[in-house]
Each structure stands twice: as structure tokens, then as C-alpha cells.
């Protein structure tokens with residue numbers, strides 16, 4: 001891979017050094033940004049040995065890493081005060097927030113990962129960083145964003161295409177759809193474009209590099225833009241939260257009556273903070289003119305786990321909704337409603353929406369090869385006790401046939417003694433469904449348990 005980058009880098013003399021590390025795990029020598037000196041010392045010794053005579057690391061030295069090595073590269077750069085010309089993250093990424101995020105990284109930083117990366121640098125996670133590049137583009141320009149903070153998804157590559165001959169994620173990677181030669185060529189093109197843009201190279205070389213970045217961005221957008229739209233459904237604002245779409249369905253109204261139901265304030269209220277705050281949220285309703293009804297509903301988002309920034313998901317683990325139930329809506333609007341609509345019906349809608357949003361290429365792969373979704377009837381919180389609903393979870397179980405989803409619901413009709421007229425659901429996020437279609441649905445299942453013990457890097 002390093003040779004491919006060297007070959008593609010023209011107009012400047014690129015010396016490359018690579019440290020050998022115990023167990024192929026640099027993280028042992030660089031577990032945090034403040035304890036990275038064993039790795040940094042080794043790198044310095046290698047640079048010296050190479051005969052490279054640099055003037056100033058801030059102008060002539062780039063740090064790069066792949067996979068967990070990308071984490072080490074990020075630590076080296078941050079631990080040594082960003083005193084480098086740039087950072088290259090392959091199949092990995094920098095911090096999600098703060099000074100070490102793409103948004104605030106003080107030196108140029110490149111991200112490149114495979115369309116079929118099955119680990120934590122999958123398109124669904126890379127989209128988080130891609131969004132920061134897009135935000136930066138708004139306040140700067142496309143050219144500046146693509147020079148200083150490019151985030152690119154490489155078509156057809158998997159995670160291991162960055163390290164030929166070494167299958168990194170033995171058990172759970174997706175399968176590459178390009179030859180090793182093509183993979184290396186794509187990596188070389190992207191990395192060299194970044195180097196050309198951030199070193200003193202002739203104007204024509206820079207122009208060509210920007211063209212390369214822009215061409216790559218077209219594919220990246222195709223992969224990441226659907227995620228940004230899906231993430232919006234988890235956020236407050238005009239597009240979200242997803243519960244605002246669920247409430248009218250849960251109402252079980254006929255099409256004619258549905259027009260008379262409005263969700264007040266333009267959508268369910270997103271309750272931030274821990275779920276304890278959400279526990280205290282209660283729905284409400286007021287009748288409006290001509291037999292209409294305005295309801296207020298609540299939403300909360302359960303964050304995915306992300307221990308030490310190694311989590312593969314950005315999408316919510318579930319979107320929790322507190323809605324007015326069909327019996328209350330029927331009573332208030334004086335119409336017949338269908339009280340049998342389940343949370344699972346909303347999940348079916350989430351899956352259909354995700355499928356319609358992904359690129360045509362991804363959709364075709366999913367339809368032809370991916371394991372699909374299947375839905376169990378809703379589970380119900382014991383005794384319809386609100387706090388037990390809050391503590392419960394949306395469950396997802398991977399099987400050889402499908403991803404089996406069971407929503408947790410709570411129905412308290414108007415004849416109920418406690419908080420009558422409510423319907424609660426823990427729902428599948430369309431962004432999470434999207435990630436299944438793009439990535440995990442394509443993994444070989446059942447996973448080879450004799451290899452499962454192999455460390456995932």
C-alpha cells in the first residue's frame with residue numbers, strides 16, 4: 001500500500017518509514033496520546049535511519065495509520081501538539097468531537113475507508129466525519145474542505161484492502177468487490193492527492209489533485225448523504241424526530257380523518273439528557289375547530305455504545321416515543337380508530353424508508369445478497385409500568401435468515417387506571433436499518449466461532 005502511495009505521488013520525493021510493532025498492535029506502544037513516546041521514539045529513530053533530512057515536521061512530515069493504527073496515528077499527532085504537515089487515517093478516524101475532531105483538527109487530515117468496511121470505519125460511521133467536512137465546506141469552500149479535511153469512501157474496497165495479504169477482520173468483514181490492484185490504485189490516488197494538496201507542488205499538480213478529490217467525493221456523497229438525512233430523523237428540527245412520523249400511524253385513523261390530526265409544535269418534543277428526563281414527559285392533546293385534534297408527543301434517543309471511540313455505530317440504538325393512543329384519539333375526534341397498530345408497523349416503515357434512501361448500487365446489493373429484516377409482535381412492559389418501559393430495550397437478534405427486531409411497547413387505553421390514553425414505543429432508527437443494509441447484512445453468518453477469538457483491529 002505504501003508503495004502504491006509512493007508510486008502515485010509525483011513531483012515530490014516521498015520517503016516512507018513503517019515501524020514493526022509487537023503483535024502488529026501499535027496500541028501497545030501508544031495506548032493514549034499522552035503515553036505515545038515509545039512509538040514516537042521508534043518513528044524518530046526510523047526517520048533518522050532512512051537518511052531523510054527534513055527541515056520542519058510541520059511542513060514535511062505526514063503521519064498515517066490503518067485501522068487501529070489510525071488510532072495510534074491520531075494519538076501521535078495529538079500527543080505531539082499537531083506539529084506535523086498532516087495526518088492520514090485509513091480505515092480509521094480521529095476523535096468524534098472536541099479539538100481532535102475533523103471539524104477542529106488544526107492540521108490537514110485525510111480519511112479514507114472502504115465502501116465494504118465491516119468494522120468501525122464503515123460508511124455509517126465515516127458519515128459522522130463526512131458531515132463535519134460538509135459543515136466546514138459551508139464556512140470555507142469545497143476546495144479548502146477537500147484540501148484540509150477530505151473524508152472519502154472508496155468504492156468496492158473492504159477493510160483489508162489497505163493491507164494486502166493480511167486479513168484484518170477475519171470473522172466479520174464484508175467482501176471486497178475489487179481486485180487488490182484496483183484497491184491499491186484507488187488508495188494511491190486519494191492519498192497522493194492529499195499529499196500534493198498539502199505540500200509545495202506545482203499548480204497543475206494541485207489542480208489535478210483537486211479534480212481527483214472531487215471525483216472521489218461524488219461516490220462518497222452517494223454513500224454518506226443518505227445517512228445524514230437519516231440522522232436528521234433522530235434530531236430535533238423540521239425533519240425529526242422519527243416519532244413525529246410514528247404518531248399519525250399509531251393513531252389508526254382513516255385517511256380522511258388523518259388530515260384533521262396535527263402534531264403540535266411541528267413535531268414531537270425531543271427530550272434531551274438521560275432517559276430519566278423522558279420518564280417525566282407526558283403527552284397532551286387539545287381539540288381544534290371542525291373536529292380536529294392537536295396532540296403533543298415526546299421523543300428520546302438512546303445513544304449507541306462507543307467505548308474508547310471503537311463503536312461501529314453512530315445511529316441511535318433506539319428512538320423512544322411517547323404518543324397519544326388510538327382510543328384517546330378516537331374518543332376526542334369522535335371517530336373509529338384502529339387500536340391494533342403496533343410499534344412493529346412503524347419499524348416496517350423505517351426499513352422501507354431506509355431502503356428507499358440508500359444509493360441504487362447499495363439497494364441492489366442488499367436486495368440481491370443482504371439478509372433482510374423480520375419483525376416480531378411487540379413486547380410489552382410488565383404491567384404497563386412506565387418506568388419499566390423506560391428501562392427496557394428494543395431488541396435485535398441476528399439470525400441466518402434475518403435481523404429479527406422486537407419493539408418494546410406500552411399501551412394504556414382510555415379505560416386504563418394509570419396515564420390513560422397513551423401508546424409508547426421503542427423504535428428502530430431508519431439510520432440503523434440503513435447501516436444493516438449497507439454493511440452487516442452482508443457478513444457471513446453464522447460467524448466462525450473458532451476465529452471469533454481473534455482480535456479485531
Ligand SMILES: *[C@@H]1O[C@H](CO)[C@@H](O)[C@H](O)[C@H]1NC(C)=O
Nearest residue numbers: 001002003004005006007184
Ligand atoms: C510501484 O512502482 C514500481 C516501479 O514501477 C512497481 O514495480 C511496483 O509494482 C509498483 N507498486 C505498486 C503497489 O503499485
Ligand SMILES: *[C@@H]1O[C@H](CO)[C@@H](O)[C@H](O)[C@H]1NC(C)=O
Nearest residue numbers: 096097098099101103104132
Ligand atoms: C469544535 O470546537 C468548538 C469550539 O470549541 C466547539 O463548539 C465544537 O463543538 C467543536 N466541534 C466538534 C465537532 O466537536
Ligand SMILES: *[C@@H]1O[C@H](CO)[C@@H](O)[C@H](O)[C@H]1NC(C)=O
Nearest residue numbers: 078097098099100104105106
Ligand atoms: C482546544 O483548543 C483550544 C484552542 O486552541 C484551547 O484553548 C483548549 O484548551 C483546547 N481544549 C482542550 C481540551 O485541549
Ligand SMILES: *[C@@H]1O[C@H](CO)[C@@H](O)[C@H](O)[C@H]1NC(C)=O
Nearest residue numbers: 264281282283284285286296
Ligand atoms: C395540556 O395542555 C393544556 C393546554 O395547553 C395545558 O393547560 C395543560 O397543563 C397540559 N397538561 C399537561 C399534563 O401537560
Ligand SMILES: *[C@@H]1O[C@H](CO)[C@@H](O)[C@H](O)[C@H]1NC(C)=O
Nearest residue numbers: 291330331332333334335336
Ligand atoms: C359522534 O359521532 C356520532 C356518529 O357519527 C354521532 O351520532 C354523535 O352525535 C357524535 N358525538 C359528538 C359528541 O359529536
Ligand SMILES: *[C@@H]1O[C@H](CO)[C@@H](O)[C@H](O)[C@H]1NC(C)=O
Nearest residue numbers: 252337338339340341342345
Ligand atoms: C389495524 O391495523 C393492523 C396493523 O397495521 C392491521 O393489520 C389491521 O388490518 C387493521 N385493521 C383494520 C380494520 O384496518
Ligand SMILES: *[C@@H]1O[C@H](CO)[C@@H](O)[C@H](O)[C@H]1NC(C)=O
Nearest residue numbers: 170444447448449450451452
Ligand atoms: C473457521 O476458522 C478456522 C480457523 O481459522 C478454520 O480452520 C475453519 O476452516 C473455519 N471454518 C469455516 C466454516 O470457515
